[in-house]
Amino acid sequence: ASDVYKRQVHLAAQDSVAAAIELLEQASELLRGQANSVQALRVDNLWGELLVRDGRDREGLERLLSVEERAARIGLSGQRVPALAHAAKAYRRLDRPDSSLALLERASAVWEAERSIPTDPLWREMRGSLGSRIHTDWAVQILERTGDPQAAFDRLQPFKGRTLLERMSGPGEITPVSADFVSLDELQRVLADDELFLDAYLGPESSLLFAVTKDEIRAWIWPAESGIEDRVGLFHDVHQIPASGASSSAEIDALHLMGRELGDFLLGGIADLVQASGRVLVAPDGILNLLPWGSLELSGSGSDVGTITLAERSISLVPSATILAALRDQDAEGVRGGPTRVRVFCEEAAPDGDTLPAARREVDWLLRSFEEVTCAPAVGESLGPLHGWRDQDVLHFAAHVRSHDAAPWQSGISLGGATQEV
Secondary structure (H helix, E strand, C coil): CHHHHHHHHHHHHCCCHHHHHHHHHHHHHHCHHHCCCHHHHHHHHHHHHHHHHCCCHHHHHHHHHHHHHHHHHHCCHHHHHHHHHHHHHHHHHCCCHHHHHHHHHHHHHHHHHHCCCCCCHHHHHHHHHHHHHHHHHHHHHHHHHHCCHHHHHHHHHHHHHHHHHHHHCCCCCCCCCCCCCCCHHHHHHHCCCCEEEEEEECCCCCEEEEEECCCCEEEEEECCHHHHHHHHHHHHHHHCCCCCCCCHHHHHHHHHHHHHHHHHHHHHHHHHHHHHCCEEEEECCHHHHHCCHHHCEECCCCCCCCCEEHHHCEEEECCCHHHHHHHHHHHHHCCCCCCCEEEEEECCECCCCCECHHHHHHHHHHHHHCCEEEEEECCCCCCCCHHHHCCCCEEEEECCEECCCCCHHHCEEEECCEEEEC
């Protein structure tokens, strides 16, 4: 049964759905006497998912609901959540939106109750992706059903804000988070009149963009995450290629064209809000963290203005609406109560032995620009938990980093001849 399961996973990845379903039937037959085993539940879960993918929604729904009921009986939440998420998709395609929303709500409750159990970072990332699917699908359906962007926005804020806080805690056991997460009204209260806040959520079925100003909110439904990753990934890669000299003018023109096409694709529905803004605040998601937002342009179609260039506005990236509102409230209340406190870590030699003169210049600039700057020696420095530096306003690292996109917890900062994982 295990070999059959592995073969059908490979076939499904190759888009041979019909062949994969046939193999799953064989695997299920082999496991008939072990219906409540983890292996049998995994087989039936994937079988139901593929039936839905193949358009056989009623068959898939019956199998997925059976998986959820059996998994609930023996306490296997890891099988319940995907079964509920795919069953909700089947109900949606069968034009039963109330049933779909009810299953997503149940899936969210199960995911919420069990999210702190896995301590392995890779497993936690997989659980996080599943949570993203549930909540993004939920918000999209709320938006389609009610046309109320505020309800969808408020539904997603606890998920995004809490997930970020848990990631910041690093590997190991998750400390329960009991933070208050911002609502739309609270966010709008801290925005300036000329500010535009963009909040993005990427999902496997649909993605969402919320555009928020002091007085308005709009929601824009994007395609699935895979379609956005392809376009943004290509744009990012092209920006890494240096100009070739003689043809640099043509290359720059091509970049402007790509930036305009991508800008219209992502922000075309809110061109008037971008035009009216002086500052754009972005809470990105997934690959959008790599997007050079200042390189985007909008054709201005449908308005009385020409090309809109984001580079003409001040652009800032923020982790989430909740963190933005918290920082603004701290500033308003004078929590810091004095000069900005900066702790600097400077690595004056790269891991390969080359010197890093620019790192020293960064430190010198900070010493000239701020009153309270302390320099921590990089050599032999152990970073330790970030909460040990809560008396600082800014931590500045003048050093090389190692980025690991596939396993972010293995990324690190090079200090003292060794890479400190963060």
